[in-house]
Each structure stands twice: as structure tokens, then as C-alpha cells.
Amino acid sequence: MSQIVSMTINGEERELALEPYRSLLDTLRNEGGLTGTKKGCDVGDCGACTIIMNGKPVNSCLVLAVEAAGAMIETIEGLQLAPDKPHPLQEAFMRYGSAQCGFCTPGIIMMAKALLDENPNPTEDEVRFGIAGNICRCTGYTKIIEAILATAADLQRAKSA
Amino acid sequence: MTIHDKTFESKFAVVGRSVKRSDTLEKVTGTACYAGDVALPGMLHGKTKRSTVAHAIIKRIDVSKALALKGVKAVLTHENVPRVLHYGSPHPRSASVTRDQYILDNRVRYWGEGVAAVAAISEEIAEEALDLIEVEYEPLPAVFTIEDAMRDGAPVIHDNGLPQNQVLPPVIVERGDVEKGFADADFVIEGEYELGRPTPAYMEPNICVAQWDGNGKLTFWSSTQTAFMVRGALAEVLGIPLNKVRVLVDHMGGGFGAKQDLFQHEFLCALLARETNRPVRMEFTRKETFLGGRTRHPGRIWLKQGFRKDGTITAREAKVLFNSGAYGSHGPGVTNVGTAALTSLYRCENVRLEGRCIYTNAPIAGAFRGYGVVQTYYALDLQMDEAAEKLGFDPAEFKLKNAVREGDIAPSNHPIVGHGLEDCIRRGMEETGWPAVRRHGRDTGVKRRGWGIGCEMHGSSAYPGIKEQGNAIVKMNEDGTVTLLTGTAGLGTGAHTALSQIVAEELGVPFETISVVQGDTDVVPWDIGAFASHTTYMGGRAAQIAAADVRRQVLAHAAPQLGATPEELTIRDGVIVVEGSNRSMTLAEAVAPQRGMPAIQLVGVGTYTPTKSYSFAAHFVEVEVDTETGEIRVLQVIPVHEIGKVIHPIAAQGQIEGGIQQGIGHTLSEDYVIDHQTGRSLNAGFVDYKMPLSMDMPPIRTIILETAPDPGGPYGAKGVGEDPIIAIGPAIANAVYDAIGVRFRRYPITPEHVLAALRTKKQEVA
Amino acid sequence: MKRFEYHEPASLEEASRLLAELGATAQVLAGGTDLLVEIREHLRPVTHVVNIKRIPGLRDFACDDAQGLRVGALITAREVETSPQVARLFPNLVSAVGQLGSIQVRNRATVVGNICRASPSADTLPPLIADGARLSVFNGNGERSIALEEFFTGPGRTVLRPGEIVTGISVPPPGAHSGRAYIKHGRRKAMELATVGVAVTLEREAGHCREIRIALGAVAPTPIRAREAEALLRGEAFTPERVAAVAEAAMTESTPISNVRASAEYRREMVGVLTRRAITLAMEAIQ
Structure with missing residues (x-):
């Protein structure tokens, strides 16, 4: 039986009618109309569906949508600071060529955001550890790690300035 | 982590600069539309039922219970789909592919093959319906290895008239006199090389959406590298004209060659949509992406070479055996390209090569980045490393001495342009401090390090196997902005950006004034697809030709306005200048509609039919081997590539770094494994199919040279897509030898292989 | 789904x-x-x-020198991984939970869930068994307590009876002069299921081994204690020969299977190598 569940998605309160066996991933993509979050494996192995739920990065494929009742959800669509102002991570991913096919990109950017929220000044090893659950098959990770480290440095500089 | 080589300083305004890619804003903001993001009103969800046996006749298939399930709208089996034999991989009538597939057959040839499809109002219901379909199989004997399939009395998997389950007649390549070459040799070496079964494992599972309109026209969204081939095959199999099929591909989440094929679900999706008169989406699960996907050809290569004492190669003989799996797919192309590649890389006048491709009841092997050459150059480069040692040469010096040179005849039977391979080897030796970095197995601790070098060359375009063609249309709008229409797919390589850069350069306008229309077969010019490292080389050249056409038209239009001849005009940064004068006008002024007059029509068309160019690489790799656990870690990679004129340095580096990741994978850990009793897949998922991830990947210091530009490519550009995955494997295997003194003639090299070999070595020493 | x-x-x-x-x-x-x-x-x-997320009382999480560790059924792997108190007293457990899936998974996965799944390769099991963990189980009326090493009956199978729910796990405080280590062996550095997992917890007294517990994962239908191996070291000096004999005994006690991840022979060999390495690491970890 479908039930009405309310949650806050990218700052907007939403009421969604859902079946209890639907994942948060499918719900965001279908009922929510937010297709930026990707389905790469649907079993928690690839990280393409990473979103931030109540401040923590999670695989939205491994969360039942009904469990998100009352939760604060952040997805890639909510990251931009303004319509014409991408988040610094998004800027860096463009500048460093960190997105190739782009399918893993939203998940990695959300993971990177959560990582920098928790640890604003990570080492390269900490970044590698942080995104270990995000598979990228195009880049060899080199340019992704460059972009995350550069963003951290920029944000640190901006804070001390 | 990346060296931006100084050679990137250039006379060009746009080409050679890492402009902001035109496709990335959508990707980083989540607005890029992939086929799976398409949702249509009333859309149904399709699912495929897959076989649980490797080889059988379907005796009975009963769908009544599935049809009775509430929410199920249609079920297809071999009994109610058109029975049309088709090219699983649809390059039109090309010698590279085989016509041996039906949409659904009354026979299954591998474990996991689709036997039925369901459309239902939800994915869950479709999935439940699959379980309600009853299939009764009459088992046939199944074979999984090349040896078993070639044996007398083996089951015939496709009745194509060839013995021993061969997909195509043997590929024979002969040059010079191989007997004489071996007679002239002071030293002969031979070896057999075993090849595992890596799979592309692109991040976006195969997916398509089909919708028919009231006029019998099919609109089809698919994650494919070859939109026009999909259109052609759908039209042929469904029996409708090409103008009744529109294929749309906006963004796609990687293909690496495999998404050149047409997959069963693409036909089934179109048929389910027609049957139900509703849009249908069919999406592979990750598991299905393994089961129903394509792999690199596993197999075996026997290689023998003769050498003079001075290191000259006198003869080369090889027998290449590829396991095609249940269908031919790209088997003919891969066998031809992989086998013929052994004529080159290291110079040898006397060559006899034989390539065979064999049907088995294993998963389907198809096109995958490196297309047969990954396999044959692995064998060749490893044997060169071994021969160098036996003859007392440093391996890098030895490879340099034998490296293919300008004017040598390439596998495509064209003369090589430039000294690319030599330049790569020399530069890598300088960069690493070779040969001083080598360890020669002198480490004695538990963990031992070593350095290795691996080399490759690879052609841009599939010529001569496929006569290719790149097309482009460039339109200048009446405000001076430019629209490029291209059929090439955006796999994620940055191709559309590179093409736009080329158009901007040719027209003399800023990069930002170019916009790209792509991914719609009703609108863009015909395109063969994005593969064979040819997009920048061939599609870029076509775009350049089209842009030059527009430039000519613009200058002819502007010349009278500036009181000059077209020959006196140049366009720089969007301004038309009369050379040697101070007269100028902006493009916008030149092409703007005049009072009371319509805008002029400025359309350029470019068609380019390439032959082939070759790119080169030498990879230098440091590894560490744990002699107690057998684990091999790649500590650093220094790839040196020569790819002609680089259009977008960061995108080119990205290709190299990503290719290295996949190459490290297939050399050390990636192997798609089936049970040899049942044909059942054993690791169809990301947990057990071991791709190197962020913590496994070493630092990569990419060096790109531009020393051998090819006159066939735009501004001398050549391909880079496939090269990096070829050189990394032999570099790793050779580095492992440098670390522990054991040569592995196989990939993947697993910890168990390492321990077993170290044990054998210890016994031999004792 | x-x-x-x-x-x-x-x-x-x-x-x-x-x-x-x-x-x-x-x-x-x-x-x-x-x-x-x-x-x-x-x-x-x-x-x-x-x-069970709406059930109150399942979020206990405490760790100190006096009481040891208490982890309620709803405490996530990530909470344990990032706790400085757990890192100080049970670095072996932190290492194990830190290698369970990805951060995204660990933000959802619970330690108790990892236990109840009863996978022979579950990362948390060897260190918890080596440290003598016990489970609290609600059985409809009250609670019973089960030693973790007696909890498993086979892959995916436990002694839980219908209607029983594990409410939490407790680990006694570390003994004096004790050290602990967990080594996971897989093909990759992350996102792995252990092909072999070895945990060693030991206590040293005057250069001798006062107590040792060795727990092995992924080499038997359930995680196991290598008791014969332990007995070889208990009360003895840590000589290389003695440690080698312990490692050899642990290999003999393991009964691994061959599958796509590794052969039985390789797994057994790794039990030897990793037991030796884990003993060394545990020794080094003694404060």
C-alpha cells in the first residue's frame, strides 16, 4: 500500500506517495523528478547514487524511501549556490577535467562535499579513502582527486582571507 | 600529478588549449540527460528473462502465468518476435562483424542469454512476472574453452559451414620469408601467453526507452556509441524504413567499445512498445550488464621470434586464438586487427601470423578498447623483454633499437609517419633515470620493487577493416555564432569540445561562439559511431572541412563590404581583417541581415574518408611485490604518449589516465569468470569483478609528445582513446620480472600465480 | 526489487x-x-x-577503560569507526569497521547488523571475538546474553530463535599490557569482502605471552577461534620460531573453501602469513 511520506529535499518540503519497497534512489529519480542521482549498480557497490541524508553521505539505493520520512536530503541538484553559480566543487570538476562520461560525477561530488564538510583540509590519502566507495571507470581518479584537493585549498584560502 | 609538457605552447588560438568542456556543466550539476533519465507518460517497464543453462533447445516456454499477473501488459518469446538473422554489431555489412543472432531464438547458447521479455506497469511486477515464465530446456552439450570447442565431435554452436566452431576462416598475414628468417637467426625464443576475460564495466548499465507515435514512427533513446547503426539495425529487423526510426543519444555513461553492439533488449524494448502501444523502458541491472554485456576476447597466443646476436629480429611467427563466446559480435574485426598488429611495433621483415576466433558457450566477447591489440602486444612486448635479457640488452634499449620507424609499413599497409615510438621510449628513459632505476631482482626483503617498460602503437580509425566516414555540418548564424552538427556520440571523452575547438580554430572565432547539435539521427549528418580512436581524427577533420567551407563563404560575402578580395582577408577572434591594412569588421557585422534583406545562408558540409594514422606510447611502471602474499601493487606510472597535435590537453590526459586504470585492472585483478561445468557466471558484480578503485590507483605522471603529427588528422591530430590500455599491461608484467625474477606469460597475474611461481623458482634454485 | x-x-x-x-x-x-x-x-x-529504527533504547554507545565497549543495535559502523574512545581502546575494531564497504555504507550499516548477517567473512567478527564480545538478545520477555563466538552455526545462520532480536553488543575493557590487531586480506584496499581476516588480541607479562586469542574470518563456515594455535603461545616467550609454529597451527585449524575470490590453499597459506603479521602488530600495539 502506498503511503504519503514527507521529507525535505534540497531545502524544499516534499510530500511523496510511495510504495514501502521503493528505494530512496528510485523515489528521487521518479517521484521526485531529480534524475541527477544515478543508478550504477543498485546494491551499494558503486556510489553513483550518493546523496547526503541528515548531513551524512549514503547510498540512496540502500535506503528505503519510507525511512527518509522527516529527513533532510541533499542531492546534486541542490548543490549550486545560485542558478548561475556552481558550487566550488562543481567548478573544480569542470576546471580539472574530472568528469568524463559524467555518470559517477554527481555521486562523487556529493561524497566530496560530505568529505570536505567533515574534514576541510584532507590529505591526498584521506581523499582516496573518502571516495573509495565511488567507482569511476573513465578517469583513473587522478583528476578527481586533484579537483577535490584544489577545492579544499581554495575554501581554506577563502576562509583565512 | 600531471606534467603539462612545454610542447603545448603553440601558434593556435583555440586548438591545443584546455578550454572549458562544453558538456561538463550539465554533468557536474546533474542536469545532463542520459537515456535512463527519460520518463514518458504511461511508460511501462521491461525486463528480460535469462537462461539458466549454457546450451539448450527451448522445448517449451509457457507465459500464461506471467500474462495473468496483474499489471503485466505483454510478454515476448521466440514464438512471437520476428525471426530475422542480424548482425549483433551493426557496422553495415562490414567484415568486422558476424550475422548470427536472432532477437530471441528457440535455442540458447550461453548462460544468461535472454529467452523472454516482459513489459509491466512497474519494475517490481515485471520482475515478478519473469519468475512466472516457465521454460523447459532440452540440454545440449556445452563447451567453454577454445580447446573443447575445436575438438572433433564438439557441439556445433552456429552452423556457418566452417569446421571447429570457427567464427571466420583463419586470418593469415604473411610478409617476407619466415623460414629464411628463422634460418638466419642466432637465437630463437617462443612462448605461449594466456589471456583472461576483462569486461568494460562502464558505469551506466545498458538502457533504452522506446516510443511509437501514431504514424508508425519509433523514437528510441539508447545508451549507445553508434546511434546510426542502432537506427539501421532496428529498421532492418523491424522491417521499417530509416525515416521511421529516430535514435536519440544525448549523454551516455561510458561504453569503451562494447556499446557498439546492439543488445537483445534494444530490439525487445521496441517490440514491447509496439505491442502495448505505450512507451517502454528497459534497463539492465548491474548483474545483467555483466551477463548480457560484452567482454574482451580471452584466449591464447603462441609467439616465436628469431634474433641476430646484434638484437635484430629476423623472423616472427604467431598463432592467435580468441574465444568468441556464444556469438561472433566483433570477433572477425578483433581477430584481424589483433593478428595484423603483430606485423609491427617492433620491426621484422619476415612474418607469418595466423588468427582464429572460436565460438564457445561462454559470454559474448565483443569490441573493447584495444580491440585485439591489447592481447597480441601483451605477448609481443613480454617476449621482447625476455629476448632482450637473453641477448644481453637492456629492455628499453632493445625496444628502442627495434622500434617501428618512419616509413615502415604499418599493419594497415600504410607507411608509418614520424618517429613516435622512439621518441616515447627515449623520453621515458630520461624521465625515469633509466636504466639506473631497474632492480634486476636484487631486493631481498619480503616486499620487492621493480621497474618495467611496455610499448604499443595503435591506429586511429578501423581502416582497412571498415571503410569509415566522418561527416559534419557547420552553420553560421546571422549574429556570427556557429552551430556544429555532428553525429558522433558523446561517450565522455570530450569529443564535442574537441570538434568545437577545431571549428573555432578554422573559422577564427572564439570557442564560446560554437554550439553543438548532436545525438539525434533525424537531424545530424550520418555517422558511423564513436569507436576506434577515430573521433577527433576523423570527425574532427570532417568538422574542419565543413568549417573551412563556411569560412570561404563568409569571406566571399565580406570581401566586397571591405573593398578587398577574399584572399586578402583573415578572421581573427571573430574579426575579419584585411591583411596589411587597418580595415576590419566583425563577423557579426559581415553576416548580419541588411535592411530589408533576409539573412544569408552559410552552411558548410564536410565529409572525410580517412585511411589510418598511428599513435604511440611507452609506459614506465614501478611495482612492489609482497613475496609472502603474492600481492602486486603498482606504485607509479609514467606514460609517455605521442598522439600528434593535441587538441585538448586535459581531455587527452584523462583518456590516458583512465586507460591505465582499466589496464592495471586487467593485468592484475579483473577477470570475468564462468564455471566450466555449467557456464554460470561467478562474479557478475562490482564486489567480485575487481576493478582498481581510488585507493588502489597509483599516481600517474602523464607526458604527451607531439612529435609525429599525422597529415590525415585535423592540425595533425591523431587518436588516443585506446593506446593507454595497451602499453600498461606489458609494463607491469615486465616490472614484476624486474622485482622478483619471474616471468608471467598471462593476465591477470594474481597473488596465487605469484606465490606458485616463487615456490617453483625456489625449488629450481634448490 | x-x-x-x-x-x-x-x-x-x-x-x-x-x-x-x-x-x-x-x-x-x-x-x-x-x-x-x-x-x-x-x-x-x-x-x-x-x-526496528523507531524502537527506543537501541542506541547505547559507550566506551571507557572501566566498562569497555557497549554498542546498541542501531549504532552504525561509521559511528564506531570515528569514535576516538573506540580508536584508543579497540583499534582492531576501528580498523575492521573502517574496511566494511564504503563510508556511504558505513553511515547506514550497523555493527550489530554486520554480526547478525553471520557472514563468515564479516569484518567486525574476528576482532570482536578476539576481544571476548557478548551479545544481548531480547527474546520476547527478557534478555539473554550469548558469547559472540558461540553465536554462529553456519553461513548466514545463528542461534537466534524466532522472535529474538539482538539489542546490542558489549566488549570487556582491554586487559593491562594488552595489544590487538586485525588484518583483512582482499584484492583491493577497499570495497572488499575479506578473503581472509585475522584478529589477534594478546597480553604480555614479563616478556611472555600471558593470554592470546586468535580469531579467523572467511576460512570456515563461521568465524573461528584458533585455539590450538593460541595454546602454543600462551605462557611462552615471543620467539620467531614460536610465532611461526603458532601461524602453522592456525593454518591447520582453518577449513577454507575455494571460490572465485581465492582457492582454499591460498586462504590457508594467508592464515599463516597474516597470523604471524597480526601477532607482530598486536605486540607493537601494547602500550
């Missing part, structure tokens, strides 16, 4: 009653990172999902 019915009981009693009534195809959802995968991949027939 197959359709199922969903329940959110408000109390342990209600959850226990539901589970008992609904039978074997009703499953507890805590983190869900295993359960949802099992449903999706058809590894387990599930018709009812009983989410």
Missing part, C-alpha cells in the same frame, strides 16, 4: 511478536545495507520487513 510488506514496530515486544508471527520470511531491517541487497538479488525470500 520484489514487493514486500513493511512494519515499523514501536517496541521490542511488538517487533518480537511480529517476527515470531510472520515467520522466516520476515526480516529485521536496521541499516538495511545487507538486507536490501539480498532482497534485490533474490538471495533471500523476504515478504515482510520489520524496521
